[in-house]
Amino acid sequence: MADNVKEIYSVRKTRTLGFRLSLLVSAAIILFGIVSIWFVAFWQESSYKNEKRRQWSIAVASLLPNLANALSSDNSDAIKFTLDRLASKNEDIRSLVLADEKGRVVYSLDEKLVDKPLDKKTKAALSETNGKEEKSGLPLRQYSREIKTEWTSLGRIYAGFAVMNSLEKERQRSILALEYMIDNAVRNAVLSFDFYEADHIAHEIVKNVDDVKFFKIVAADGVILSSSDDKETLKQTEDARLSEILASEGVNRPVWTRMFKSEGARILEVTLVMIEGNEKLGAIQIGYDISSLSASVKRRNAILVLLSAAAVAIAAMIAIIIAGRISRPVAHLSHVALQVGAGDLDARAEVSSGGDEMRLLGSAFNKMIAGLKERDLIKDTFSRYVTKQVADEILKDxxxxxxxxxxxxxxxxxxxxxxxxxxxxxxxxxxxxxxxxxxxxxxxxxxxxxxxxxxxxxxxxxxxxxxxxxxxxxxxxxxxxxxxxxxxxxxxxxxxxxxxxxxxxxxxxxxxxxxxxxxxxxxxxxxxxxxxxxxxxxxxxxxxxxxxxxxxxxxxxxxxxxxxxxxxxxxxxxxxxxxxxxxxxxxxxxxxxx
Missing domain, CATH: 3.30.70.1230 (Nucleotide cyclase, GGDEF domain)
Incomplete structure (x- = not known):
């Protein structure tokens, strides 16, 4: 009897090992083909980002001689002219700070920092190579360069640039082109206070552009002159960030960009400040749904995967046949996981095939669901007697x-x-x-x-x-x-x-x-x-x-x-x-x- 048990166990172990080896070999072949093609696609995108970083580094380095002369002669006008020019000509720039040798801020896009000492926290944040701008949700590439002469250090410049992939960058340029078109078309109407004409022109331009989620033309005082939502027209904007842009001093940063999610869609929002001389007329803001870009990338990736799969069709078929025994229980577990994710804690996994391993996994899965249900019950009950802060603090620890x-x-x-x-x-x-x-x-x-x-x-x-x-x-x-x-x-x-x-x-x-x-x-x-x-x-x-x-x-x-x-x-x-x-x-x- 004992020998029979050992033999059955040995056969089962051998089959399990053979299954794992065949699946591993087949998966390795498929993975190699997919990774090769993906590497090419990744390399192209990586090359684009590296080129952008090189351009930003050159842009910062090219300013150093002029800034050194301006700091040496204490020429604040020259400093402002040089850095305003960089900020106005580069829509990627997000932060720009110049501090003298004593750490006093001489220039900043954020006017609140000017003439104040650069504290350690701000300095550390500006010196971090890879950061993230909270207001825009965009990743940043930051540069810090010392400004010096042969003999002495004069100060340091900190510059941060928004990092976007090539498709997002091209879409930003398209939106800017559209906003400049609207700017040119409605400028005279805005200056002559003909807001009806400005609203009409803006709607005519935007209506034929796909994937525009919303648009606004806002006067310098925050009044919405035109909007994709007619109910907002001639009302004060409730967009705190837009109000902050209009209230900011100076006209050295005409383009503002941020990325966020709304109703399941990824929105690229570009705001163009309308400038007349040294005064702000207002701003044009367009929110563009870039989900289609992601869909395009997914379609491209799907084609790459299909090509890879076709190249190794035989290996894929072998993998599918061998993996058939566990595909159904895995699909069932995935379905149960989705139910649990949607809040259905009464869902249960019923695994009857796929071997001992899958049955063990199903049992563990059910125990996990039961634990989640018990935790939710405890939290719900507990929160009736104590405040939410206390309940959360106790459940965390x-x-x-x-x-x-x-x-x-x-x-x-x-x-x-x-x-x-x-x-x-x-x-x-x-x-x-x-x-x-x-x-x-x-x-x-x-x-x-x-x-x-x-x-x-x-x-x-x-x-x-x-x-x-x-x-x-x-x-x-x-x-x-x-x-x-x-x-x-x-x-x-x-x-x-x-x-x-x-x-x-x-x-x-x-x-x-x-x-x-x-x-x-x-x-x-x-x-x-x-x-x-x-x-x-x-x-x-x-x-x-x-x-x-x-x-x-x-x-x-x-x-x-x-x-x-x-x-x-x-x-x-x-x-x-x-x-x-x-x-x-x-x-x-x-x-x-x-």
């Missing part, structure tokens, strides 16, 4: 769930409904719960808007924390803004309730800042992430003072000192509170400073 704590600076906000006990006695339970839930939902929205942590509900009271588990420099101001907006939200709710003939509510809010202990408190069977300490108690006491002083929002002296330049507050009489031997300095928060 389960080992961090302990009874320990840490001291940290935080701002604590308490709010409470005035006379809620009497209110509850006067109304039906269903009405009480409905009103309370409506109120709490509105208040929680405000807390989350300013990125506070909802610590807990204490009956009709709310406790919120700013600075734990995530700390920000402006936590006290966020808490103050939360309190002011909670007051306004309640005012809106009361107006709604009054219109419905229902009784209004009144709240009091107290805010304090200081050192607290933050951590998970409780038993391993039920823990709660919260903050405790004297400053938490003081925030609660201050909330209680709103009844005595008959004002809706009171902040402590520690909070006032941190935000006094940003708010309007009135000092109240210092007061003794429970647990404090000295009187507490308090202020009534009125509004934000204008």
């Amino acid at each position: 389960p080992a961090g769930v302990s009874l320990g704590g840490v001291k940290r600076e935080a701002t604590i906000l308490f709010s409470d409904i005035r006379g809620f006990t009497a209110f509850a006695e006067r109304h039906e339970p269903e009405d009480v719960i409905a009103r309370l839930n409506e109120y709490l939902a509105a208040m929680v929205d405000v807390i989350f808007k300013y990125e506070g942590t909802l610590d807990k509900f204490i009956g009709d009271a709310i406790m919120a924390v700013y600075g734990s588990p995530i700390s920000r420099e402006d936590d006290p101001l966020r808490a103050a803004m939360t309190a002011l907006e909670m007051r306004e939200r309640l005012k809106t709710l009361n107006e709604k309730w009054a219109a419905e003939g229902r009784e209004p509510l009144k709240i009091g809010i107290g805010i304090n800042a200081g050192e607290v202990i933050a951590g998970n408190i409780g038993d391993v069977r039920r823990m709660e992430y919260t903050v405790i300490g004297d400053n938490v108690n003081l925030a609660s006491r201050i909330e209680g003072l709103t009844k005595i002083f008959d004002c809706p929002i009171i902040i402590s002296g520690s909070v006032f000192e941190k935000i006094k330049d940003r708010v309007v507050a009135v000092k109240l009489e210092s007061t003794f509170v429970k647990g404090k031997t000295l009187a507490v300095e308090i202020y009534e928060l009125k509004d934000l400073a204008r």
Whole structure:
């Protein structure tokens, strides 16, 4: 019996080894053919990018003598003329900074940097050979060159250029040509304020161009003169980046490019600044769907693959025949993977062929799905009791769930409904719960808007924390803004309730800042992430003072000192509170400073 088992195992092992060897040989032949053809295609694209890099390097190097003379003679006009010319003639340029030998910025496309020292972080970012521009989403090739004479160093120039493949670059040039055509056609209409004519001309030019996702002609003040979306015409643009381009000083960078995804399509957006003399008339912006370029590349690659496959047809057929035993289970697993990716965690893999390995893989796959489902269930359930920030932090680091704590600076906000006990006695339970839930939902929205942590509900009271588990420099101001907006939200709710003939509510809010202990408190069977300490108690006491002083929002002296330049507050009489031997300095928060 044992010998039979060994023999069966030996045969199975031999077949498995033969299958793997034959598949490996066949795949190697196919791979060699495909890689050879792909190498040629890659080499061509690589050669194009290398040539562009060489051109950029030469462009920077050619400036060094002129910049050296200008820096030696402290001729800022010559520096500006030289670098403005480079920026205006090269649509690939994204960053251009010139610093003198002391590290002071003499010239920059970003006017905010001029006449300021070049800090280490900015200098390191500019010196990085391969970077990425966040605003445009384009990869960068950056150059840093020292400017010097025979005897001494005069400074350093930093230049960054956008890297695009050859097809994207050609499409950018096509869009620019179209924008220059529109510029020439509508310029007189814009100068004469004939916006209807400008809109008509732009639509006539663009309507016959395929794959244009959108276009805009925007005046220097941000008003949209013409748009592919007629609803936007003569309205102020909401595009923050376009507003930034129009607001930027100088006319040394007429072309702006960025790449992004929208509704599943890859969009190449090119913005051309319309310039008249030394003034900006506005900008022309075109968004082009370059998905067709990707489709063209895919079609080319498909042809290459087909040619490679045809050259090794016999080897491919052998590979297909041998691999047939596992193709069906693999396809099934792929289908299940797509279902899981789409969110269907009830999908299960049922593998009955393909050998022991595939069955083992199917079993492991099902265990993985079960684990994902359990994790989602835990996260969904857990998020009902703690804030999203805390839930995410604990799920990222389960080992961090302990009874320990840490001291940290935080701002604590308490709010409470005035006379809620009497209110509850006067109304039906269903009405009480409905009103309370409506109120709490509105208040929680405000807390989350300013990125506070909802610590807990204490009956009709709310406790919120700013600075734990995530700390920000402006936590006290966020808490103050939360309190002011909670007051306004309640005012809106009361107006709604009054219109419905229902009784209004009144709240009091107290805010304090200081050192607290933050951590998970409780038993391993039920823990709660919260903050405790004297400053938490003081925030609660201050909330209680709103009844005595008959004002809706009171902040402590520690909070006032941190935000006094940003708010309007009135000092109240210092007061003794429970647990404090000295009187507490308090202020009534009125509004934000204008």
